[in-house]
Amino acid sequence: MNLLIDLGNTALKWATSDDPESPHTIVHGGSHHFFEKLRNALKEKPFAHVYGCYVTSRDLTLSVTRLIESFGIKVTWLKAQDCFNGPFSLVNSYKTPVQLGSDRWHAAIGAISFLPSQPLLVVHVGTATTVDCVFPKDGKMIFAGGRIAPGVVLMRDSLVTGTATLPKADGDYEDFPTDTMTAIVTGIVDSQLGLIERGMRVMQSHGFEPTLVLAGGAASRFAPYLKKEFPKSIVKHNLVLRGLALRAESEMLA
Numbered sequence: 001m002n003l004l005i006d007l008g009n010t011a012l013k014w015a016t017s018d019d020p021e022s023p024h025t026i027v028h029g030g031s032h033h034f035f036e037k038l039r040n041a042l043k044e045k046p047f048a049h050v051y052g053c054y055v056t057s058r059d060l061t062l063s064v065t066r067l068i069e070s071f072g073i074k075v076t077w078l079k080a081q082d083c084f085n086g087p088f089s090l091v092n093s094y095k096t097p098v099q100l101g102s103d104r105w106h107a108a109i110g111a112i113s114f115l116p117s118q119p120l121l122v123v124h125v126g127t128a129t130t131v132d133c134v135f136p137k138d139g140k141m142i143f144a145g146g147r148i149a150p151g152v153v154l155m156r157d158s159l160v161t162g163t164a165t166l167p168k169a170d171g172d173y174e175d176f177p178t179d180t181m182t183a184i185v186t187g188i189v190d191s192q193l194g195l196i197e198r199g200m201r202v203m204q205s206h207g208f209e210p211t212l213v214l215a216g217g218a219a220s221r222f223a224p225y226l227k228k229e230f231p232k233s234i235v236k237h238n239l240v241l242r243g244l245a246l247r248a249e250s251e252m253l254a
């Protein structure tokens, strides 16, 4: 059995290859203090191989690699490809394909495996928020491109560090905010929704009516706002791990 790892800028997500639908999250926040939890996960089963993707620092990734290898387990970090050839083909339109975040690439593969042969807007609300456009063309799927913006927490924290008086905001969305906390929370939610809405409009202007798939650590908190604007949107928490599972299968067959 293999272990799948998605090492993001805030959290490490992992699942076993026989059950990629049951992800576990270990928040690291950029520090090395989560190693005990990872060690416990590695002790759970005799893993043959770890397939992962990372977008966090090289330093942290190297430490994670060493920890896994100390169990005698081989680690393969998978990058974005020019083209994924598995149960379907996905073509990467990035000018330099490997520059695309490997989490975004594998999230797209995961999303297509759930919702095959149709246009998708893949939204990941994590440390950053990414809004990626995918559509079918000539029997293949195309990763056409996407948008990157600061995520909810980064937006909130940048107001605290970049202004003299604004507080670390917490609270609920309101149509007409009448206090600072609510004004910030509402502004940030609207910024994120606006970004997603723009991605949707652009897809529509190119003749697509995409299904919106939402993932990422902030997905549950964000979904109610999104459902109001896009009632048909779907929340899937494990897109990256699902994509890694498919990729690992196709690598093993290669």
Ligand SMILES: Nc1ncnc2c1ncn2[C@@H]1O[C@H](COP(=O)(O)OP(=O)(O)O)[C@@H](O)[C@H]1O
Pocket: 007, 008, 009, 010, 011, 012, 027, 125, 126, 127, 128, 151, 152, 153, 154, 215, 216, 217, 218, 219
């Ligand atoms: N319990 C939690 N711990 C950490 N982040 C959380 C938690 N609940 C929600 N979040 C949100 O999820 C984001 C991290 O999501 P995740 O998809 O794991 O990010 P990344 O892939 O960038 O590591 C945080 O920035 C925060 O907005």
Ligand SMILES: CC(C)(COP(=O)(O)O)[C@@H](O)C(=O)NCCC(=O)O
Pocket: 008, 009, 010, 055, 099, 100, 101, 102, 103, 104, 124, 126, 127, 128, 129, 130, 148
């Ligand atoms: C955009 C990201 C920072 C998102 O990372 P995350 O929020 O999942 O930690 C990551 O996918 C990344 O570093 N991408 C490389 C640049 C790109 O995709 O164009």
